[in-house]
Amino acid sequence: MTDYAVIGDWGTSRLRLFRVENGVVAARRDGPGIGAVGRAAEGAFVETIAPWLEQGAPESITLCGMVGARDGWVEAPYADCPADAAAWRKAAVRFDWRGVPLAIMAGLACEGADGIPDVMRGEETQIFGAIDRDPALGQGRHLIVLPGTHNKWSLVEDGRIVAFRTVPTGELFALLRDHSTLSPKVEATDATEEAAGFAEGLEKAGVGKLSQSLFAARAMRLRAGRSADWALGYLSGLLIGCEVAEVRSSLGEDADVLLIGDKRLSARYAQALEAQGVGSTAIDGDACALAGLGYFGDVTA
């Protein structure tokens, strides 16, 4: 029997568990998201981890993400911004689970200058992990974006997350794609058309352009011979382009951007940022999440 620890990222849509042995990820198991299991989280956790438990209990379990939400397994608090890694780690909820010390990391909360409060659960682990992996990020000001269903735009100053804003662009795009009269198609089959639409969406984007440029996804098909694939790309480009222009304008921040997350989506944000004259770097979200949970090795199981 080998000693091992379990670390995991349990978000709304999926559970990813990593088995760390001798400082190396030795295995990975995926399970259902918190959104699907809610209060039945413990049962889903047992089911996902069972093959490992049969080989003996882990030394510790550390989880981050929506698992700590009110409707998750056990509620973890929100640490208030500005927050550094130490304050955030201290806010975790820790308990004994079948004789194993289990920690569920805290989320983060902040309030914007416009009086709008905001929260995150899981992304803070990736941000603190990115800082742990790259000491240069721990100094000076950095604008970090985690693209996803609910994008998180975060301002980091000398290693502290000072403010952030959630922008539900991914969810908005999915609604327009799946349920609206603006897009007759839910999946692009012609990548060239889709890319042309994306580029044209970026062109039409800007501060305050969203309301008045949305209907073009339909009107350009009726009047300018554009295709359904084009319309899908256009909606994506317009939404991302408006998000980038509006949030940057509001943050008054012109620094280059660090993108953390899925490669394909990060590439789209990089293109949108570039169209507005902003440079960016992209790094892998899984590696950052694991670093935030204290693991700095290779992520591939």
Added chain:
Amino acid sequence: MTDYAVIGDWGTSRLRLFRVENGVVAARRDGPGIGAVGRAAEGAFVETIAPWLEQGAPESITLCGMVGARDGWVEAPYADCPADAAAWRKAAVRFDWRGVPLAIMAGLACEGADGIPDVMRGEETQIFGAIDRDPALGQGRHLIVLPGTHNKWSLVEDGRIVAFRTVPTGELFALLRDHSTLSPKVEATDATEEAAGFAEGLEKAGVGKLSQSLFAARAMRLRAGRSADWALGYLSGLLIGCEVAEVRSSLGEDADVLLIGDKRLSARYAQALEAQGVGSTAIDGDACALAGLGYFGDVTA
């Protein structure tokens, strides 16, 4: 047997037929929208008008709206902006239907300064009807808004519609209400809470504020004790407020606004306009549609 004419507004979601006898609306019949019947429009028309046909054929039939779309009954052209009432009326498609002269009014098309084309079918009838009813609207510049699923913002100059822009705010709100994680409720049950949310949405609205203020519908429930009813109102206020601010800014138009349409929705736009220091007047959409089809009497059947 009394001589009569039939005029009707056949949009995406409903058919409204009016029987005009001796210059008075004597009866009204409602039928399914073009969105529901499409190419089977003629059958649905026959079914709706049947009780009148049994009493004898009308002298004429005049229809406006999506009935003239490519997927409607018979396609009617788009008149190009700038267009006055005479040019628009001339563009109608006219044919003999069972011995009765039938006209389907044209739509309107335009292209914005930003290169985005746009179209309307049905709203132009209401705008020209409003001008026919009030000669003062036929002179000078006027900003006319027809709130609905796809709002039409139209600039009228000396009786001509010179430009317009469609903003799908009604559709966007319905998507967020019915399918998003931002609103846990699809119908408000506490009108006071909903109204408070609407007012707070208007406060947070402005040019370029949509992306970054949307998530507050959820975050304010989690962190500031707001209710699900509040969130519904907030989303409505934010969307309408951003639309009003952004379209007016883009049109560079600071004139008062004429609202044509449904009373409740017009009142919401009036409130949003007032919050931004703009006056407005609201008039009934049905009366305008009938005036655009040549009938100026009482609309109540």
